[in-house]
Amino acid sequence: GQSLEQPSEVTAVEGAIVQINCTYQTSGFYGLSWYQQHDGGAPTFLSYNALDGLEETGRFSSFLSRSDSYGYLLLQELQMKDSASYFCAVRSFMFSGGYNKLIFGAGTRLAVHP
Amino acid sequence: NAGVTQTPKFRVLKTGQSMTLLCAQDMNHEYMYWYRQDPGMGLRLIHYSVGEGTTAKGEVPDGYNVSRLKKQNFLLGLESAAPSQTSVYFCASSTAPDRVGNQPQHFGDGTRLSIL
Numbered sequence: 001g002q003s004l005e006q007p008s009e010v011t012a013v014e015g016a017i018v019q020i021n022c023t024y025q026t027s028g029f030y031g032l033s034w035y036q037q038h039d040g041g042a043p044t045f046l047s048y049n050a051l052d053g054l055e056e057t058g059r060f061s062s063f064l065s066r067s068d069s070y071g072y073l074l075l076q077e078l079q080m081k082d083s084a085s086y087f088c089a090v091r092s093f094m095f096s097g098g099y100n101k102l103i104f105g106a107g108t109r110l111a112v113h114p
Numbered sequence: 115n116a117g118v119t120q121t122p123k124f125r126v127l128k129t130g131q132s133m134t135l136l137c138a139q140d141m142n143h144e145y146m147y148w149y150r151q152d153p154g155m156g157l158r159l160i161h162y163s164v165g166e167g168t169t170a171k172g173e174v175p176d177g178y179n180v181s182r183l184k185k186q187n188f189l190l191g192l193e194s195a196a197p198s199q200t201s202v203y204f205c206a207s208s209t210a211p212d213r214v215g216n217q218p219q220h221f222g223d224g225t226r227l228s229i230l
Contacts, residue, residue, distance in 0.1 A: 106155055
C-alpha cells in the first residue's frame with residue numbers, strides 16, 4: 001500500500017530549532033512536498049524535494065533521503081507565528097494519474113511557546 | 115490578487131439535500147483539485163482535473179461529482195448529502211509540473227460544510 005507517517009504533535013520554545021520527520025511507503029516515488037496550515041486557514045506550500053539532500057528557504061529547510069524513504073522539515077529560530085500544522089505530501093505513480101496527485105500525511109501540529 | 119476563491123464559506127445541510135461548491139481561480143492554472151479535510155486525517159483528494167473538460171477520481175470520490183466546463187472554475191456537487199460528508203472542503207489549483215516535478219498547489223480558504 002501507500003502511507004505516510006509523521007508525528008501528530010511537536011512542542012518547542014521560541015528561538016529553538018525543531019525537526020518534523022516524515023516517512024513514506026509508496027512505489028514510483030517522485031517527490032516530497034511540505035505544506036503549512038494555520039488553524040482555520042488554507043494550506044500553503046513551503047518546499048519540495050525531488051532529489052536527495054537539503055533545500056533551504058530562509059528559516060525553513062527540507063531534507064530528503066530517497067533510499068530511506070524519509071524526509072524532514074527543519075524550522076530554525078522558531079517564532080510564535082510558526083505555530084501551525086505541517087503536512088508532508090508525496091507524488092507517486094502508485095495509481096492511475098498518480099503523477100498529477102499528491103497524497104498527504106495526517107499532519108504534525110507544532111506548538112511554539114514563549 | 116484573488117488567487118483561489120471558494121463559495122460558500124459555510125453551509126449547513128439536511129441529510130438528502132443537494133448542493134454545489136464553487137471554486138474559481140484567476141491564475142490561469144491548468145490543474146484543479148478538490149480535497150476534504152477531517153480531524154486527524156490530513157487532506158484527502160476527492161476529484162481533480164488536468165484541464166478544461168476533463169476530470170478524474172481521487173482517493174475518496176464516492177458521493178461526489180465534479181465538472182470543469184471553464185478553465186477557471188471547478189464545481190463540486192453533492193447529490194444527496196450524508197452526515198459522513200460533514201467536513202472542510204478545500205479547492206486547489208496548480209500549473210503543470212516543472213522539470214523536477216515540482217507543482218505547488220494554491221489553496222482556497224475552504225468551505226465548512228455540516229450535514230445534519
